[in-house]
Amino acid sequence: MVLIVGIIATITYGTVGLGIAMVDDEEDTISPSELDEDERFSDPRVEQVGENEYEAYVVAQTFIYQPDPIEVPEDSEVTFYVTSRDVIHSFSLVGTNVNTMVVPGEVSSVTAEFDEPAEYGVICNEYCGSGHHDMEGMLYVVPEDEFDLTELSVTADDEVELGDDATFDVTVENGQLDDLETAIELEVGDETIEEDVTVPGDDTYETTLTVDSTDLGEGDHDWTVTVDDHTESGTLSVVEDLEDDEDDEDGGDDDE
Amino acid sequence: MSDATVNDAAKTTESTTSEPLGETYLDKFPAEAKVVRSALYSSFLALALGGLFGVIQTLHRTDFLRIMESETYYTVLTAHGVFLVIAFTIFFLVGVFTWAVTTSLDREVEDIRFTWAWLGTMTAGAAMAAAAILAGFTDSLDMSADVLFTFYAPMQAHPLFYLGLTVFVVGTWMAGADWFRSWFAWKKENPGERIPLPTFMVLTTMIMWYVATLGVATAILAFLLPWSLGLIDSVNPTLTRTLFWFFGHPVVYFWLMPAYMMWYVLLPKLSGGKLFSDPLARVVFVLFLLLSTPVGIHHQYLDPGISEGFKFIAMTNTMFLLLPSLLTAFTVVASMEHGARQRGGTGRIGWLKALPWRDPVFAGMALAGLMFAAGGFSGMINAGMNINYLVHNTLWVPGHFHLTVGTAVALTFMAASYWFIPQLTGKKLWNRPVALVQVVLWFVGMTFMANAMHRAGLLGMPRRTAEPQYDGFEYEAGVGSVAELDAQIALGGIILTLSLVLFFAVIIGTVLGSRSDEVPANGYADTLSGPEDSPKILDNLKLWFGLAVVLVIIAYTFPLLSIIERGGLFGPDITAFPQSIDIVSMAWLTVEQYATDTFTSATEVAQATIDGVLR
Numbered sequence: 001m002v003l004i005v006g007i008i009a010t011i012t013y014g015t016v017g018l019g020i021a022m023v024d025d026e027e028d029t030i031s032p033s034e035l036d037e038d039e040r041f042s043d044p045r046v047e048q049v050g051e052n053e054y055e056a057y058v059v060a061q062t063f064i065y066q067p068d069p070i071e072v073p074e075d076s077e078v079t080f081y082v083t084s085r086d087v088i089h090s091f092s093l094v095g096t097n098v099n100t101m102v103v104p105g106e107v108s109s110v111t112a113e114f115d116e117p118a119e120y121g122v123i124c125n126e127y128c129g130s131g132h133h134d135m136e137g138m139l140y141v142v143p144e145d146e147f148d149l150t151e152l153s154v155t156a157d158d159e160v161e162l163g164d165d166a167t168f169d170v171t172v173e174n175g176q177l178d179d180l181e182t183a184i185e186l187e188v189g190d191e192t193i194e195e196d197v198t199v200p201g202d203d204t205y206e207t208t209l210t211v212d213s214t215d216l217g218e219g220d221h222d223w224t225v226t227v228d229d230h231t232e233s234g235t236l237s238v239v240e241d242l243e244d245d246e247d248d249e250d251g252g253d254d255d256e
Numbered sequence: 257m258s259d260a261t262v263n264d265a266a267k268t269t270e271s272t273t274s275e276p277l278g279e280t281y282l283d284k285f286p287a288e289a290k291v292v293r294s295a296l297y298s299s300f301l302a303l304a305l306g307g308l309f310g311v312i313q314t315l316h317r318t319d320f321l322r323i324m325e326s327e328t329y330y331t332v333l334t335a336h337g338v339f340l341v342i343a344f345t346i347f348f349l350v351g352v353f354t355w356a357v358t359t360s361l362d363r364e365v366e367d368i369r370f371t372w373a374w375l376g377t378m379t380a381g382a383a384m385a386a387a388a389i390l391a392g393f394t395d396s397l398d399m400s401a402d403v404l405f406t407f408y409a410p411m412q413a414h415p416l417f418y419l420g421l422t423v424f425v426v427g428t429w430m431a432g433a434d435w436f437r438s439w440f441a442w443k444k445e446n447p448g449e450r451i452p453l454p455t456f457m458v459l460t461t462m463i464m465w466y467v468a469t470l471g472v473a474t475a476i477l478a479f480l481l482p483w484s485l486g487l488i489d490s491v492n493p494t495l496t497r498t499l500f501w502f503f504g505h506p507v508v509y510f511w512l513m514p515a516y517m518m519w520y521v522l523l524p525k526l527s528g529g530k531l532f533s534d535p536l537a538r539v540v541f542v543l544f545l546l547l548s549t550p551v552g553i554h555h556q557y558l559d560p561g562i563s564e565g566f567k568f569i570a571m572t573n574t575m576f577l578l579l580p581s582l583l584t585a586f587t588v589v590a591s592m593e594h595g596a597r598q599r600g601g602t603g604r605i606g607w608l609k610a611l612p613w614r615d616p617v618f619a620g621m622a623l624a625g626l627m628f629a630a631g632g633f634s635g636m637i638n639a640g641m642n643i644n645y646l647v648h649n650t651l652w653v654p655g656h657f658h659l660t661v662g663t664a665v666a667l668t669f670m671a672a673s674y675w676f677i678p679q680l681t682g683k684k685l686w687n688r689p690v691a692l693v694q695v696v697l698w699f700v701g702m703t704f705m706a707n708a709m710h711r712a713g714l715l716g717m718p719r720r721t722a723e724p725q726y727d728g729f730e731y732e733a734g735v736g737s738v739a740e741l742d743a744q745i746a747l748g749g750i751i752l753t754l755s756l757v758l759f760f761a762v763i764i765g766t767v768l769g770s771r772s773d774e775v776p777a778n779g780y781a782d783t784l785s786g787p788e789d790s791p792k793i794l795d796n797l798k799l800w801f802g803l804a805v806v807l808v809i810i811a812y813t814f815p816l817l818s819i820i821e822r823g824g825l826f827g828p829d830i831t832a833f834p835q836s837i838d839i840v841s842m843a844w845l846t847v848e849q850y851a852t853d854t855f856t857s858a859t860e861v862a863q864a865t866i867d868g869v870l871r
Contacts, residue, residue, distance in 0.1 A: 003578075011640045024564045027560060086831065097643075102560075104827075104828075105494070106561040107560060121729035127404055133723035
């Protein structure tokens with residue numbers, strides 16, 4: 001009897017005293033068929049919510065995880081919010097006690113601290129159908145200087161008439177809370193344009209870079225926009241006369 | 257205990273037990289013996305199939321021999337689980353319980369036709385569920401039940417699977433009614449007498465079973481079966497899962513109780529002595545009746561949607577379940593020591609040598625008990641809310657229950673079969689040495705397999721998967737290697753299969769033999785401290801039943817209400833995977849509209865009531 005009470009007491013201490021939170025009913029329910037309209041799960045991602053504090057919104061479904069891989073910095077405290085689009089899965093970091101059931105209609109939340117760079121396999125340990133054994137993902141804990149939450153997107157002309165300006169609309173999104181000081185570099189043909197920018201924390205910077213197509217000359221030119229480790233690239237055609245023959249070139253696939 | 261009188265009879269027959277020959281169960285109860293025999297044969301058939309699927313999956317997942325696609329693995333796994341833990345264990349249980357009631361009350365069943373009726377019902381149910389599972393092997397039938405033993409929604413099986421389970425459970429309810437009927441009749445003729453211990457064990461176990469099966473009956477009849485028939489569109493996965501574990505934990509004690517009974521009423525006798533204490537045995541069974549059910553949520557520590565407090569209550573109850581098992585360990589070992597000293601054993605440890613280790617029945621049960629101690633320790637780890645995060649759904653868990661149900665129960669049943677089959681057929685056990693090798697092989701095989709499974713679980717290797725190796729990462733084994741663990745699991749599986757083959761050789765050899773006079777007399781162990789020493793209140797089954805219900809209400813009312821409040825009775829628009837209503841939907845088309853309407857209105861009423869209660 002004393003032994004049993006003792007066991008319960010140590011577990012209680014181990015749980016409450018050390019502040020280990022259990023998966024419980026803190027989170028609201030969610031409709032699995034409406035995940036696409038949900039603020040957190042329509043775009044599964046990692047978000048910074050405080051200094052060294054991150055939240056990861058993860059969707060489990062047969063037989064993948066989104067996002068995959070998940071990337072977080074070292075020395076961080078990450079809360080995973082995980083839900084399922086279909087059947088019951090689990091979200092389990094192999095070899096750790098980050099392990100939770102993922103039930104459709106519910107959101108599991110688990111908080112973990114990552115002290116140093118590491119790689120963890122993410123597996124589903126609840127049988128979820130004939131492809132259950134293929135359901136895996138990765139979690140990378142990367143050094144702080146290699147980590148960012150920058151997103152780069154570029155909208156550019158496919159074709160310009162010789163003599164016109166070619167425009168590149170560049171959007172840099174900084175998902176981290178600190179300001180991001182960096183440079184946008186555009187290389188097109190032999191031309192290089194660079195712009196130093198500061199993107200405020202949790203904000204977006206938009207700019208338009210222009211290149212005179214005369215400098216490029218007629219023909220196809222590969223272009224690349226680089227911000228830190230992120231790149232976007234494409235091809236720009238400079239033509240003598242802009243004709244309406246685009247449809248023939250980039251295919252009839254867009255008919256719909 | 258210090259009584260060291262040498263039993264001459266025991267000394268002269270060193271290789272056998274000291275059991276006196278005489279009237280067998282078959283002589284005394286020929287009609288009942290036939291029923292018990294049929295139940296045991298059904299259980300052996302399930303054991304053979306389940307064992308076959310076991311070795312196929314072991315060699316598949318350890319990548320030693322692959323005869324199927326990994327997709328098929330889950331059909332095999334479902335069959336392995338359901339055949340062994342539902343059919344093998346429970347068919348054996350009803351056989352043994354029928355023996356226990358008739359023998360200890362010393363009366364025939366009240367109506368043998370009813371006895372056959374429940375056995376027939378159980379068999380029909382088992383056959384239906386088995387058909388649904390095995391149909392998963394062929395694509396030509398649009399039927400499958402690859403849902404594993406736990407059948408968690410939104411995974412869906414063919415309706416026949418759910419129906420089969422229901423019919424099977426109804427059969428066990430009828431069996432329980434049969435035993436209660438015997439007891440009522442006996443009580444009328446023996447007013448004021450204490451319930452004989454084996455019957456007491458049967459009745460308390462069955463009360464636990466009636467309480468526990470309410471959970472699975474509700475899950476199947478109210479939700480899963482109508483859902484699989486297309487009558488309702490959606491279920492609440494947390495609700496059906498919780499109702500499953502309402503039943504899913506006590507069912508492990510349902511498997512274990514007949515093994516406990518064997519340890520209490522046969523093992524002391526085979527050791528050459530008496531049961532240490534009858535009252536303690538009664539206390540143990542009462543504790544199991546009270547505590548088995550309100551613990552199921554300990555299987556759901558990692559579930560979202562259930563609060564930490566409810567999980568804590570389940571953990572506390574679970575830890576108190578250690579008590580009856582520790583009491584059992586003490587009582588059984590004390591009884592064995594008593595037996596050993598009767599046989600001339602001496603010394604603090606030396607008495608162990610005097611036990612009849614060459615008797616396969618004794619050796620099997622004793623080894624099973626030893627394994628159960630190990631299984632109990634890993635179970636304590638599982639039960640801890642926080643450390644459970646490390647091992648939940650890893651291979652550690654099958655490691656644990658292959659020690660408990662896979663050895664403590666299965667090995668005890670196999671060893672007991674060596675005692676029962678002669679009782680039921682009047683034939684002498686064919687080849688005792690082979691039987692002895694068989695039980696030892698099981699012990700050795702399971703040592704390899706369960707040990708490696710526990711260790712693999714600590715590395716984070718999941719259970720229930722065809723391919724434990726992944727592309728993106730590798731397991732880091734602190735000691736040894738993953739290859740070594742796989743090799744141990746496969747080796748264990750092969751030894752266990754060999755052991756099973758020997759088991760069937762002995763059983764078939766015995767059954768095919770001819771009638772013999774050298775079969776021990778039917779009976780069970782006497783007690784050192786008898787029922788006269790135990791308080792009468794222990795026999796007050798109504799009281800214990802009431803208390804068990806109260807504990808269940810305390811442990812489950814609020815969790816269930818909270819789950820329903822969160823997700824609704826039928827969940828947030830959950831789609832079934834895979835949907836299997838194609839065939840049946842045609843037949844149901846006409847009824848469906850009407851039924852759905854009724855259901856919807858009933859649901860609204862229920863929902864309104866629940867909301868009212870919560871407010």
